[in-house]
Amino acid sequence: MLTINEIFHSIQGESTYAGAPCVFVRLTACDLRCSWCDTPYAFTGGRKRTVDEVMDEVTAFGCPLVEITGGEPLLQDDTYPLMAALRDRGLTVLVETGGHISVEQVPAGVVKIVDVKCPASGESARNHWRNLDLLGPADQVKFVIQDRTDYEFARGVVARHQLAGRCAAVLFSPVHGVLAPPDLAAWMLDDRLPVRLQLQVHKYIWGAHARGV
Numbered sequence: 001m002l003t004i005n006e007i008f009h010s011i012q013g014e015s016t017y018a019g020a021p022c023v024f025v026r027l028t029a030c031d032l033r034c035s036w037c038d039t040p041y042a043f044t045g046g047r048k049r050t051v052d053e054v055m056d057e058v059t060a061f062g063c064p065l066v067e068i069t070g071g072e073p074l075l076q077d078d079t080y081p082l083m084a085a086l087r088d089r090g091l092t093v094l095v096e097t098g099g100h101i102s103v104e105q106v107p108a109g110v111v112k113i114v115d116v117k118c119p120a121s122g123e124s125a126r127n128h129w130r131n132l133d134l135l136g137p138a139d140q141v142k143f144v145i146q147d148r149t150d151y152e153f154a155r156g157v158v159a160r161h162q163l164a165g166r167c168a169a170v171l172f173s174p175v176h177g178v179l180a181p182p183d184l185a186a187w188m189l190d191d192r193l194p195v196r197l198q199l200q201v202h203k204y205i206w207g208a209h210a211r212g213v
């Protein structure tokens with residue numbers, strides 16, 4: 001059984017899949033409290049659904065791309081069979097995780113998008129660093145960056161773990177409405193960093209506080 005906060009068909013706003021139509025499965029609950037979290041409504045509530053019920057709802061959209069997100073999707077045991085079933089149905093499956101839970105059990109073929117929490121999140125002590133050793137060539141790492149201190153932290157992690165050559169993309173995402181994208185862009189260019197600036201496309205389409213779109 002899964003506790004589902006919402007399922008909806010929208011435009012992927014993040015990662016290298018940004019801009020593509022995508023079905024989102026948002027699971028309820030998270031054991032982190034990032035200072036800039038933009039989905040606190042997913043901490044509670046939701047409806048109990050079986051894996052089969054979620055499968056039926058997702059496949060009814062007729063969309064080849066699905067993202068499992070939250071909240072923290074890896075807190076729920078049935079997330080794993082759900083990802084495997086969606087993959088086996090031929091969909092491209094992304095899972096977005098906060099990075100504090102091991103991704104070791106994520107089924108093969110599922111694209112892992114793993115956060116590394118920077119200091120301003122208030123949760124950087126929770127990073128499960130071994131996850132960075134488990135990245136495959138299709139996986140992606142995301143740093144949400146609020147200020148220069150976060151940027152320097154992220155830059156150091158990218159260098160120490162040689163992330164650029166080991167995964168599909170390293171994403172630097174400014175906290176929306178807090179860090180101006182031109183500032184982050186300038187820092188990246190000055191340092192010749194092999195990373196991507198990521199803007200949350202869905203917030204430019206529908207606004208920063210829209211839900212279920």
Ligand code: SF4
Nearest residue numbers: 030032034037071098
């Ligand atoms: S891990 Fe994600 S859902 Fe959890 S508090 Fe942080 S941003 Fe919010």
